[in-house]
Amino acid sequence: MNGNGAGVTTPAHGDTTGHSAEMREIEAIVAGIEGQVAEWAAATSAWLDGCGKPTGTAVDKFIRPSVQTLLQGPGAKVAGAGFIATLGLLGPDRSYIAWWQGDDMERVDALANFSPQSLSRYTRAEWFRIPVETGRPHVTGPYIDLLCTDEYVLTFTHPVFRGGQIAGIVGVDVTAQTLERLGLPPLRRIGPRAALVNVSAAGSADSAVANDGGRAVICATADIDAGDRVVPASGAESWPAGRQFRIYSSVEAALG
């Protein structure tokens, strides 16, 4: 899952509490997913560079096997995955969605590819808009994904390019439940109010972000749910986990 060594470049941990094993365990979960998506994005960009004018059928044929591996591979953490083209890649003013979800590879909203009105719902979403605008990977959530899984998820998206130009995104949905299952045990060993927090300020008008806070992804204490706005408790220690998450040794609910 995490064999590409993604995340090894993160700075040394300020390990004054003796929890470096737990921090690395949590970091490896996040960086593992991010690394997987980055690798897939690079492969997709390389394919787009060499495939001639892409068609829907060709996109499906290239993307579907990767999705199948992500959804059904050993130790799969992913609830859904796919590719969405920027407008114009496949035809004038035309986007394209090739996204599958679940163990039985259910195709998401295939009718959308024939309806311009419907596609704008995807292109306006944070997980599409931000990587396309910034050219950088992004993690959205946790949020209720009413477009695909109807689950409470985090979406990890990465831009893909064709001839150096932005061509779309690839991404995966990971349910908040999956992350809780994997990350809660090590978090609880760090401290009773330790939390993994999405501190991304991109696309957010959230006042908690200004105070180094964000949305809790997993929290050791039951009085804070995934998605609640939190800030680090005073004197809390903090470690990076992946590109835009932080582990705090203690958090409290953000006010206002």
Add this chain to the structure above:
Amino acid sequence: MSLSPLGASRSLAAVFTPIKSGGLVDEVCRRIELAVETGLLVSGQRLPNEIELASALGVSAVTTREALSQLRGQGLIRTVRGRSGGSFIAEDALPSPARARERLQDLTRLQITDLGLHYQAIAGTCAAVAAKRAGDDDVQAMREYIRPAGADPAPAEPGGGGTATPLEWRLSASEFLLELAAAARSARLARELLRIQVDMGTLTLLPFNDPSFCEQTAELNAAIADAVSRHDAAAAEARTKELINLTTTWLLAELSAGQPHETKATP
């Protein structure tokens, strides 16, 4: 797992209720009808060809062909032969108020009241939870759907409503509630809300033909967004229940009248 001392509970009976296999053809038809009803597919739009549609929906070409023929029979699509041919959504396709009225007249008062209560319970709880969990960005997303784009809050012409059509009002109203559910961050509540909206179907289009209903909706939406932004769970829930009640009351009055009306005096 231990057995219940009371034997089979009533909820156990639900497990062994016969499973209806609606049939793949019906399911394909239902999807396309739903897409038309919600405005995702519009009149005159070309549908993908049989093979594309079959692969997109993961069914066989035979199933698709049958579904298209069924839809043609209903008048929802028309098929043109020849080189520039294909299947198109019919010009007079849904959503039509006439069809919605027909559906309303098929319902009983009990059905409408019961659906309304269910809707209130789900949407009201979403609002209360959203008031606790929502951030500024959630409130901002809700505010975008207080009224449809193009319907200005203070329209120059009397009667209000701006230039938005009933369909746009309905879409915006449904998106507002979905944003509320998203802000509550409960997957179960959000799924239930979606399901109720599908159950209501075209019915919710009817009241948006009434400009005063539109304005009341927009006012309540604004009040809900305000309550959520000041984390007032009680007010958010109360205003949301009022909002749902507005629809139920309107539909009950319309049903009683039995005849189409331009404006309604609520009982």
